[in-house]
Amino acid sequence: MPASDLAVHRSTIHESAARHVTGTAPYIDDLPELPGTLHIAFGLAQRAHARIVAMDLSAVRDFPGVVLVLTGADMPPDVDISPVHAHDEPILATDVVEFHGHPIFAVAAATRDAARRAARLAKVTYEDMDAHIDIEAARPKGRTVVTPMTLNRGDAPAALSTAPHVIAGRCAVGGQEHFYLESQIAMAIPGEGGEIKVLSSTQHPTEIQHMVAEALGVALHLVTVEMRRMGGGFGGKETSGNVFACIAALVARKTGRPAKFRPDRDDDMIVTGKRHDFVIDYRVGFDDDGMVLGIEGTFAARCGWSADLSGPITDRALFHADNAYYYPAARFVSLPLKTNTVSNCAFRGFGGPQGVVLAERVMDEIAYALGLDPLEVRLRNLYGTDTRNVTPYHQTVEDNVAPRLMTELADKADYAARKARIREANAKSPVIRRGIALTPVKFGISFTATQYNQAGALVHVYTDGSIMLNHGGTEMGQGLHVKVGQVVAAEFGLDIGAVRITATDTSKVPNTSATAASSGSDLNGMAAQAAARQIRERLTAFAAERWQVAADSVKFENGTVTVGGETLSFADFVKRAYNARVQLSASGFYKTPKIHWDRAAGRGRPFYYYAYGAACAEVAVDTLTGEYRVLRVDILHDVGKSLNPAIDIGQIEGGFVQGMGWLTTEELWWDGQGRLRTHAPSTYKIPACGDRPLHFEVALLENQANVEETIHRSKAVGEPPFMLAFSVLHAMSDAIASVADYRLCPRLDAPATPERVLNTIEALRARAK
Amino acid sequence: MAARNCLKFLLGHEARTLDAVDPTATVLDYLRLEERRTGTKEGCAEGDCGACTVVVARPSPEGGLRYQAVNACIQPLGTLDGAQLITVEDLAAADGTLHPVQQAMVDCHGSQCGFCTPGFVMSLFAMTKEGFPPETDDQAIDEILAGNLCRCTGYAPIARAAHGLAAMEITDGFDARREETQAALAAMDDGADVSLTEDETRWFHAPASADGLAELMLQYPDATIVAGATDVGLWLTKHLMRPDPLIWLGRARDLATIEETTTDITIGAGVTYSDALAHLSWTWPDFGAVVRRIGSTQIRNAGTIGGNVANGSPIGDTPPMLIALGARLHLRQGRIRRVIPIEDFFIDYGKQDRAPGEFVEAVTIPRPAPGQIFKAYKLSKRFDQDISAVMGAFSLFVDEGRIVTARVAFGGMAGTPKRSPSAEAALTGHTLEKSAFETAMRALAIDFKPLTDMRASAAYRLKAAQNMLMRVFIEVTDEDAATRLWDKRGIDDAGL
Incomplete structure (x- = not known):
């Protein structure tokens, strides 16, 4: 039976929208505190890499209100909270601190204020060790946090040695702070017989459960983790919440009191990981038509002091070094460097955007070398459909819509005519120069760790026809709950209002994966559908028997059930089913088919399918100061058959602007001591309202159902739009190129702060002389 | 009492x-x-x-x-x-009916994670009470919302909600x-x-x-x-x-006054940026344009020009402009009052000419004089709500094409906001010719040895400060040239 369109493919509002706007959607810090709740603060190391010689915490312990101080020595032996079990991440640093801001103790007090004041009273003596803060400092030592990965297809060295043109270069891209508006938070509540309940703002409740169990040395069935909503995640709450939850749980365990840990924004930004910055060295060979013949790249990444998820993140950079382009021969190597900085972690795109940096730089290099329009070079190098369709990791691209997207968008945005007008205007403008660029996105959907591509859901139908839905995904604002709710409502022919989605809870749906890799609705939508279908099938079987009709004549539509010429309200029908002792609850399960990956061989099908998009951006650049403004952005994006167009467009607009921030104003800056000096919004500048494009038009690609059997043929949308922002970087590059008459590739690195733009302008002028 | x-x-x-x-x-x-x-x-x-x-x-x-x-x-x-x-x-009605601001945010899908949403609702609510500016355009909305960061939506749906609200007649429970x-x-x-x-x-x-x-x-x-x-x-x-x-200071109403005479404007120490803005924009458009970018609506509703001066920050935005304009600072200790040129207030980093018990009572800004050209440029990583890397202010008195006097002041270039005597000397007595400005640009390197920090490198600060002088030159000699990103000029054929 087809699903009812009453519920899916509609722009239903976010399930919490009315609560958001009235301030009645509680986040963890908003919940009433139980009597006796303790508040926790970290003491942070003041050295980038040093041995702790002495730590005098007497003033901390003596501060009024302080109840407990925990150091590394108080941690159970051998406890490690590495999400990949690398055994390189103790909860608190003990003998050696590995970055400036490394938590060395935690203090629990009666009030938040007391904990924070006390935490500043520690007297610590250090013996400094060599610190490697950035990629260039770490590279000579060559210490990596995980084994590097190599992708190899064709014979790249041979292709480069025979190519008519070869360009070698280096490009750099900065990291990024997540700046979720709600900082990290965890609250632990001790229960009976060693049980503990943890409320955590996390994308991965199951991992919090595992880490807390490890920290407490108890079985998983004693730990329950609950997560209703996050005030933003973006990958920053995939692993970074572990340390807060573990400390809160340890405090609760040791004191028998509830414990809450909400770091101040500055501490949050200092203590938690960020997007990895990369330096990429490349060589590309191409022919006279601008077709890539062979390419090599080394992707050095600042991973920080521990592995965290740096392995799969740097892997994904390599997976996306092709973006949407076909390379006949490619060899890519990752270099996940250990540095004395905070341990970098997941962030929307998960390394993919850093890979795309190379692909788009190379397209510009070729265009300027041959005097071609960069868009023309991009179009020529796109993957084909039946030929030229194998990636550097040997997966065949079977769903390529990039050519269609780019040509439709070029027409719609009037690229050619605007480009001509811009060049004409620039010739007459001494200060302000404009630029335009149109760039594609192709993003692989699935966790590259195959085991994570599974999900569970739990659906209860109550006897009044209302439905409670629970699934393993977490709501961080992306609209996952409304989408999955729509899926379930559709199965029963009900309006979304009939479905209540409850907090993600490890005691309801166990062994879940992180809500990450854009997979939330793909995985959990399918699992919820599977659960709902079981119930519907039972109901159908009941109806067929009770009314003596064929099963396929039973219809669930518009809040009613039609059977044997009779139409009942869903509630009445369900009541009868209950009376007939039909089980009205089911759990569902889903695992993504077709995928497999052999990292050592660099070969397989890591991705179920690809999501695509294209963006055309126009910018204006002030050539005196390097300031800029984004004037116009047109986006055409492929979400398959959208489950919820409004939610999807929201992801595209938001992802684009976040990507733009990464590539423009968002700059992480460490001083000579390895101190992160951009640890608050006063110094770290995410896009503000005025940074959004003056004209901002987002459209969904029409008539493009997913070729794979995804939930209602939709596509994942969380991460792919982030990379649409490359259109802005390359439009700025186009504007800058005007100062050297478009003869030289500007090689604009990111983040393209006004300073970096002006430096690029100056460098280009010098090269043109 | x-x-x-x-x-x-x-x-x-x-x-x-x-x-x-x-x-x-x-x-x-x-x-x-x-x-x-x-x-x-x-x-x-x-x-x-x-x-x-x-x-x-x-x-x-x-x-x-x-x-x-x-x-x-x-x-x-x-x-x-x-x-x-x-x-x-307080916004929704007792029966739960959403306030029009809240309803607009819901209808436009203006919330995702929802954490920033109450703040946006309140900023928009304030605007519905105060009245949106006539012909509310995107720039007006950006100004209203510059102090509300959203990490999820990219602001587009929120701006749509704001546009809708600007076009509505709204009465609510607060009016009642x-x-x-x-x-x-x-x-x-x-x-x-x-x-x-x-x-x-x-x-x-x-x-x-x-x-x-x-x-x-x-x-x-x-x-x-x-x-x-x-x-x-x-x-x-x-x-x-x-x-x-x-x-x-907030209860001292006599500190919250603005007095205008034919020769100058005196702004009391308790006057907020928001209250001073209209007076300043009218008198000195560039001053107003910078104040509009200080902090955010929320910050400008609280912060004062007096405070911006009194705290002596080397990166405050108004001091360079006040110095360039030759403003005077009113200080008071008990019944003793004194008036000093504002530049003399800033002695060194963290040190001002203020005795214990003394306080800033007001600042007096001269009105424009014939032949005076005033330009001010705020340079920051982000356009809105960002602390300046460099803040440049330039006041030239030009008579028959010749620069009679020049006052050039910068913030972000030293431990205090300060003038550049060398650049001023390079300009004074010259006609409005490029070479004079180029000499002044080089002269900045004599007066300033800026720092490198997270906002900008020393080299960039100097280069940008120098280029600001070039911008002054272009603006005073080539009226057709587009020199400012936020002007419509120069982007009018962008197909917007």
């Missing part, structure tokens, strides 16, 4: 009288911890993200009520005296109860000095007049004066300082 020792304000429509007030407690902590009004969020506790935005209504000098968005996270609780504090919980609110606030308006404490160890004083302030400052010469608390607020939340006593 004896000082009043309790804090009086309205929370929504309920009267509150607090006898014990922690002088350094913030409005946000009061709301969340004492009142359990948790709709107002803490995002950064430094007045940057706007998640804590609340609206404060006070009687307007023109009659009626004035509704202003402020950052609850850095507002000391005592600054609520005599005001109505409105939070997101306006008279009642005004009467309640009037009843609190006793003209008394206010002194608040929690335990008689630390104090928050709010004198009702400049004279009262002068007396208090004699009594507590090392007191911390706070006007908008947009800087001092961070001492409390970030440095965990407990300055004692705190003396708040």
Whole structure:
């Protein structure tokens, strides 16, 4: 039976929208505190890499209100909270601190204020060790946090040695702070017989459960983790919440009191990981038509002091070094460097955007070398459909819509005519120069760790026809709950209002994966559908028997059930089913088919399918100061058959602007001591309202159902739009190129702060002389 | 009159009288911890993200009520005296009907994670009460919302909601109860000095007049004066300082005056950026354009030009402009008053020409004179709500094509805001020729050895400062040239 369109493919509002706007959607810090709740603060190391010689915490312990101080020595032996079990991440640093801001103790007090004041009273003596803060400092030592990965297809060295043109270069891209508006938070509540309940703002409740169990040395069935909503995640709450939850749980365990840990924004930004910055060295060979013949790249990444998820993140950079382009021969190597900085972690795109940096730089290099329009070079190098369709990791691209997207968008945005007008205007403008660029996105959907591509859901139908839905995904604002709710409502022919989605809870749906890799609705939508279908099938079987009709004549539509010429309200029908002792609850399960990956061989099908998009951006650049403004952005994006167009467009607009921030104003800056000096919004500048494009038009690609059997043929949308922002970087590059008459590739690195733009302008002028 | 020792304000429509007030407690902590009004969020506790935005209504000098968005996270609780504090919980009707602002946000899909949403709602609510600017365009909306960061939506749906609201006639429950609110606030308006404490160890004083302030400052010469608390607020939340006593200017109405004469404008130390803006924009458009970018609407509603000068920051935005314009600073200690050229106030990093017990009472800015050209450029990583890397201000008196006098001042280039004598000398006496400006550009390197920090490198600061001089040259000699990104000029064929 087809699903009812009453519920899916509609722009239903976010399930919490009315609560958001009235301030009645509680986040963890908003919940009433139980009597006796303790508040926790970290003491942070003041050295980038040093041995702790002495730590005098007497003033901390003596501060009024302080109840407990925990150091590394108080941690159970051998406890490690590495999400990949690398055994390189103790909860608190003990003998050696590995970055400036490394938590060395935690203090629990009666009030938040007391904990924070006390935490500043520690007297610590250090013996400094060599610190490697950035990629260039770490590279000579060559210490990596995980084994590097190599992708190899064709014979790249041979292709480069025979190519008519070869360009070698280096490009750099900065990291990024997540700046979720709600900082990290965890609250632990001790229960009976060693049980503990943890409320955590996390994308991965199951991992919090595992880490807390490890920290407490108890079985998983004693730990329950609950997560209703996050005030933003973006990958920053995939692993970074572990340390807060573990400390809160340890405090609760040791004191028998509830414990809450909400770091101040500055501490949050200092203590938690960020997007990895990369330096990429490349060589590309191409022919006279601008077709890539062979390419090599080394992707050095600042991973920080521990592995965290740096392995799969740097892997994904390599997976996306092709973006949407076909390379006949490619060899890519990752270099996940250990540095004395905070341990970098997941962030929307998960390394993919850093890979795309190379692909788009190379397209510009070729265009300027041959005097071609960069868009023309991009179009020529796109993957084909039946030929030229194998990636550097040997997966065949079977769903390529990039050519269609780019040509439709070029027409719609009037690229050619605007480009001509811009060049004409620039010739007459001494200060302000404009630029335009149109760039594609192709993003692989699935966790590259195959085991994570599974999900569970739990659906209860109550006897009044209302439905409670629970699934393993977490709501961080992306609209996952409304989408999955729509899926379930559709199965029963009900309006979304009939479905209540409850907090993600490890005691309801166990062994879940992180809500990450854009997979939330793909995985959990399918699992919820599977659960709902079981119930519907039972109901159908009941109806067929009770009314003596064929099963396929039973219809669930518009809040009613039609059977044997009779139409009942869903509630009445369900009541009868209950009376007939039909089980009205089911759990569902889903695992993504077709995928497999052999990292050592660099070969397989890591991705179920690809999501695509294209963006055309126009910018204006002030050539005196390097300031800029984004004037116009047109986006055409492929979400398959959208489950919820409004939610999807929201992801595209938001992802684009976040990507733009990464590539423009968002700059992480460490001083000579390895101190992160951009640890608050006063110094770290995410896009503000005025940074959004003056004209901002987002459209969904029409008539493009997913070729794979995804939930209602939709596509994942969380991460792919982030990379649409490359259109802005390359439009700025186009504007800058005007100062050297478009003869030289500007090689604009990111983040393209006004300073970096002006430096690029100056460098280009010098090269043109 | 004896000082009043309790804090009086309205929370929504309920009267509150607090006898014990922690002088350094913030409005946000009061709301969340004492009142359990948790709709107002803490995002950064430094007045940057706007998640804590609340609206404060006070009687307007023109009659009626004035509704202003402020950052609850850095507002000391005592600054609520005599005001109505409105939070997101107050907006919907008792039957749950959403306020039009809330409904617009829902209809436009303006919330995703929802954490910033109450702040946006309150900023937009303030605008519906104050009236959106006529012909509200995107730039006006950006200005209203510059102090509200959203990490999810990319702002597009929120801007759509704002556009819709700007086009609506809105009356709400606050209009219905306006008279009642005004009467309640009037009843609190006793003209008394206010002194608040929690335990008689630390104090928050709010004198009702400049004279009262002068007396208090004699009594507590090392007191911390706070006007908008947009800087001092961070001492409390970030440095965990407990300055004692705190003396708040907000009740001294005679410090909140703007006097205009034919020759100059005198701005009292208690005048907020928002209140000064119209006067400044009208007189010195570039000054207004910079003030419009200082902080955000929330910050400008609280912060003052007096505070921007008095705290002596090397990166304050108004001092370079005031120096270039030859402004005069009014200082007062008890009954003794003195007036100094404002540039003399800034002695060194962290050191100003202010004696213990002395305070900034006002600043006087000369009006434009014939032949005067004034340009000001704020340079920051982000256009809105960012601290300047370099702030340049330029005042030239030109007579028959020749520069008679030049005042060139910068912020962000040294330990204090300061002039460039070498650049001024290079310009003075020359015609408006490129070579004179190029000489002045080189001369900047003599006067300034800027620092490298997270906002900019030393080299970039110098280069950008030099290029600002080139911008002055282009602007005064080539009227057709587009030189500013935020002008429509130069982008008018962008197909927007």
